[in-house]
Amino acid sequence: MGRAPCCDKTNVKKGPWSPDEDAKLKAYIDQFGTGGNWIALPQKIGLKRCGKSCRLRWLNYLRPNIKHGGFTEEEDNIICSLYISIGSRWSIIAAQLPGRTDNDIKNYWNTKLKKKLLGRRKQPGLYHQKDDKGTTGDGGSSCGGSYIPTLSSSALERLQLHMQFQSIQNPLLYFSDPTPWPKLHPQQEKMIQNLQFLNDSIESTTSTFLPQSPQQTGHDIASTMIAKDGAYNAEMQKQAELGDFILTSNSNGEIPDQFDTFREMDVSKESMMSWWSNELSCSCDTTTPVAESDHESVFQDYPLGYGW
DNA sequence: AAAACTAGCAACCGCCAGATC
């Protein structure tokens, strides 16, 4: 048995609010407040609306000092940096912006700000082809018995944004000095390091963007890996041939899709090398995936920028 | 001029956590 609905769904009005309904709701709350009970409120004032709907209307539209549209540059920056740090916790973000509602910020982010920052890029299908249901894999998956480590789409987006945001804020420093690169939690590094292998294991036209390194290349690492796990490699090759990995050149003067991740990798190149030689290249453990939930908790506990 | 497409946004839905019974 499910829980009882908060109102009689068959007897409530849905859709846009009329000026009359707005006036009734506003007048009542101005005079008596919400009374601490939204469910009972519509009955008291003769509105055929769900209590939740009343609450939403009040919070997002009718309450005093609400601002709509016209987001400033400063607000953009706050939204972006908070999104990078804490993700889509719109109510928390809204709390930092007086007069803004979580719904407004969410809409603004989804329709404008995200595009502004990320540009119209193809969504990076870094890790998986579409599955047979037509959905893209977001968490870890099994491919021929081999686990392909992933970042969640939210975490990856935040990572990309972080890189992009930094490059916008201080491009010279960003590209010349490793200091501003975030120090990552070990598990963040581990997740990203897995991406590096996937990228390096195929010819990358983004390679020209990578700083020259005298150290072991991705292909060297891949060779070791291949020797240890042929099945894994075969899957990588297959997916690369299928175009699963998006490695586009910088044809429009835009930052390539995975540039951010590559740059991120450069920060931790040494630890990556150490990690590869000590762990993966020896044992190639493909049986203990990092759970999707862990990805999120890592980013929550150690927001990007941790350890700066 | 009209159909098709796209973007923006208000509102709804379902889930979750805390409070109360």
Add this chain to the structure above:
DNA sequence: AGATCTGGCGGTTGCTAGTTT
């Protein structure tokens, strides 16, 4: 202790207006 209720939240939907073909 468990069931129920309510508020709060984030994701998603669907309507509308504007733009493109």
